[in-house]
Amino acid sequence: METRNRIWVGLGVVVAASTAFYVGTSGQSGMAGMDHSTMAAQEGGEGGEGAATAEAIADDAVYLGQLAFIRGHLNVGVDLYRQGAEEASATHMKHPGDELYTALLPAIEAREASGFADQLEALAVAVESKRPMAEVEEAYNALLEAITAAENAVEEQDAAMIGAVILDLVRTSAAEYDIAVGENGVLENEHEYQDALGFVRIARDLLGRLEGMTDNATAVAAIREQLDLITPIWPSLIAPQRLETDPSVIYGAAARIEFANAGL
Numbered sequence: 001m002e003t004r005n006r007i008w009v010g011l012g013v014v015v016a017a018s019t020a021f022y023v024g025t026s027g028q029s030g031m032a033g034m035d036h037s038t039m040a041a042q043e044g045g046e047g048g049e050g051a052a053t054a055e056a057i058a059d060d061a062v063y064l065g066q067l068a069f070i071r072g073h074l075n076v077g078v079d080l081y082r083q084g085a086e087e088a089s090a091t092h093m094k095h096p097g098d099e100l101y102t103a104l105l106p107a108i109e110a111r112e113a114s115g116f117a118d119q120l121e122a123l124a125v126a127v128e129s130k131r132p133m134a135e136v137e138e139a140y141n142a143l144l145e146a147i148t149a150a151e152n153a154v155e156e157q158d159a160a161m162i163g164a165v166i167l168d169l170v171r172t173s174a175a176e177y178d179i180a181v182g183e184n185g186v187l188e189n190e191h192e193y194q195d196a197l198g199f200v201r202i203a204r205d206l207l208g209r210l211e212g213m214t215d216n217a218t219a220v221a222a223i224r225e226q227l228d229l230i231t232p233i234w235p236s237l238i239a240p241q242r243l244e245t246d247p248s249v250i251y252g253a254a255a256r257i258e259f260a261n262a263g264l
Contacts, residue, residue: 056107072198113153116146159214174250
C-alpha cells in the first residue's frame with residue numbers, strides 16, 4: 001500500500017500542475033475534477049490494451065491502438081531474440097496472437113482488411129524453434145507489412161486520432177511499469193517492464209507521423225518532450241534488479257500528453 005499511495009500522491013501533484021497550465025492556456029478544464037480512481041480505471045483495460053471487440057469495431061483510434069499494442073509486444077520480443085534471449089523473446093510472441101489478435105479480428109474484418117494470423121504464427125514458430133536470426137527478421141518484416149496494411153484500412157487518419165493512440169500507449173506503459181516495480185523499487189516483473197518499453201517505442205515511432213498531420217508544432221513539441229522525459233526510464237531491454245523511477249513519472253507524462261492532445 002505504501003508504494004501505491006506514493007504513486008497517487010505524486011500523480012496528484014502532476015495533474016494539479018498540468019490542469020493549472022491547461023486552464024491558463026486554453027480556458028478549458030480538461031481533466032480537472034477527475035479523481036484518482038477514475039484515472040486509474042483508464043490505465044489499460046477499457047480503451048487500452050485488450051479493449052473490447054465492440055470498441056475496436058466502432059472506434060478507429062481504438063482499432064489503431066490495438067494494432068499499436070501488437071507492434072509493441074513484437075518490437076521487444078524480436079529485440080530480445082537479437083540479443084540472444086530466446087526464451088524471453090518467445091513469451092512476448094504469445095500475447096499478440098493468443099489474446100490481442102483474436103479479439104481484434106472482427107474489427108479487422110469489419111474494415112474489410114486482411115488478417116495476419118499466418119504471419120503471427122510464422123514469427124512465433126521461428127522464435128520458438130530458435131531459427132537463425134535472418135529467418136526471424138524475414139518473418140518479422142512480413143508481419144509488420146501485414147499490420148501496416150490493416151492500419152491502412154482506416155483511410156481518414158488525422159492528428160487527433162494518432163495523438164489518442166500515443167496517449168493510449170503511454171497510459172498503458174505506465175500501468176505495465178507499475179506492475180513491474182515493487183516495494184522500494186525492486187524489480188518484480190521483467191516481462192511487464194519490457195512491454196512498457198515496447199509501448200513507448202511505438203509511441204515514439206508514431207510521433208513522426210503525427211508531426212506530418214498537424215500545424216500545431218507546440219502540441220507536437222509538448223508530446224515529444226514527455227516521451228523524451230520517460231524514455232531513459234528503461235536503461236536497457238534487460239531490466240535491472242532495481243528500478244529507480246517511480247511509476248508516477250509515466251502517469252504524469254500521460255496526463256501532460258492528454259493536455260497537449262487537446263490542441264490537435
